[in-house]
Amino acid sequence: MYLKPPSGFRDFEPKDMILRKRVISALENIFLRYGYDPIETPVLEHWEVFEGKYGKEAETKLMYKFKDPWSDKWFALRFDLTVPMARFFSLKHPSLPFKRYHIGRVWRHERPQKGRYREFWQADADIVGSPYPEADAELLELSIDAMLKLGFKNFVIKLNDRRILRGIFEEKLALKNDIEIYRVIDKLDKIGYDGVRVELNKLGLNKRAVDKILEIISREYNVTDNINELIDEFSGNTNVEKGVSHILDIVNVLGFKRKYVTFSLNLVRGLDYYTGPVWEIVIKDIGIGSVAGGGRYDDLIEKYAGTSYPATGTSFGVERLIDAGKLTGIFKTDKITFTEIYVLSMSTKTFKISWEIARELRAKGFFVRVDLMRRSERKQREYASKKEIPILLIIGEKELSTNSVTIYVRKTGERLTIARDELIEFLRKLNKDLYYDK
């Protein structure tokens, strides 16, 4: 029997899910604050929906693609949430700007390793309709808020615009099709300058060109002061001018939040569909990949809709955020149940009243368990302890006869008996001290 999930796929225990739900609901809350509404799309799409959108490598090696044995048609599991959104938009044509968020699973047939899975969750926010920098800026500001809400401090948003490198390359090197080169440049942080040199040589570029590329990507520009030098150096090149001014506009909109943004000429990103600004969020000092990424893809929707719609979006990697949070110590899987209260019935005589108390508490919104296994008081106590349920309500014959309830607060060891009609109020006060994320 194959009880284990396939490679790269995972089961989640309650303690894992509790943390995941916290992370996901924090992201969702931020999306809602910025006025994004949820959509959902099928996990399965016609193969033609994906074909030609991500690039050759992704489409030939990384996608779960299969022929449906009943219809003989080709289908694929979604590789990200952006392309399905583009299809959705083109089918429905909602009013502009269309702002949607989508949190869901995506599948990539990569070799699994730390922080890389074959089934993982993305949390996307996208805007269709606006070609303007303020749309990109909103996504960046939203991203900053999300990171702060999750509790991250040491993060930075790396920002670039693909048109800048394209402009520089066509100016200096007369290069046209540059996606392959972008991919190599994108690896700079990982493989270093020497590694990039080796990879560029493999692409068949001559030494002069390689040297020039290395010189360009080794430059350091700052988003707040000297990025304008690029416009001076390449004045007249519309790609460079558009790219630089777009970035300057974004940063200008961001105001004081620009402190989280840094300009990275070597940031490119792998997917084919990006056309302008691109960004990534990285967390410093933990050697993990980026936790989020995004950019503008003004040409994608036209492939479905026939007419062109500017669009931009950002995507958080849920497991990357969780892994990063665990590494930096801000996330812990220390909460193993959502249950707040265990109603312990001392004997069969008190079961009925215990059930009624549980019913009352549930009606008031508390998360309550009762004994369902006819266990002894001792075993109920052990169970509540092991599940780390913070409050025990003990109902014995004494309580039954005096119409009271004994409360045991695990955290403080406090134990007291109060009248039943004071119970709800007491628990509500306690609630503030003991819980979060309700």
Next chain:
RNA sequence: GAGGGGGUAGCUCAGCCGGUAGAGCGCGGGACUGUGGAUCCCGAGGUCGCGGGUUCGAAUCCCGCCCCCCUCCCCA
């Protein structure tokens, strides 16, 4: 696609110069008869990844295969 590590109870593993399986934790129950995640006792659960070979006998040796993890590649 390449390299490394590993597959024995639900989990972490021990056993491995061959003699038909163990520990801790966890799980179920009991003692204990209301301030206790304690202590004690009992119990369930394993075709030792799969197949073949050597042998009187294999978790243990040999061969093949499968699966998982890590790294690279690739990609976010």
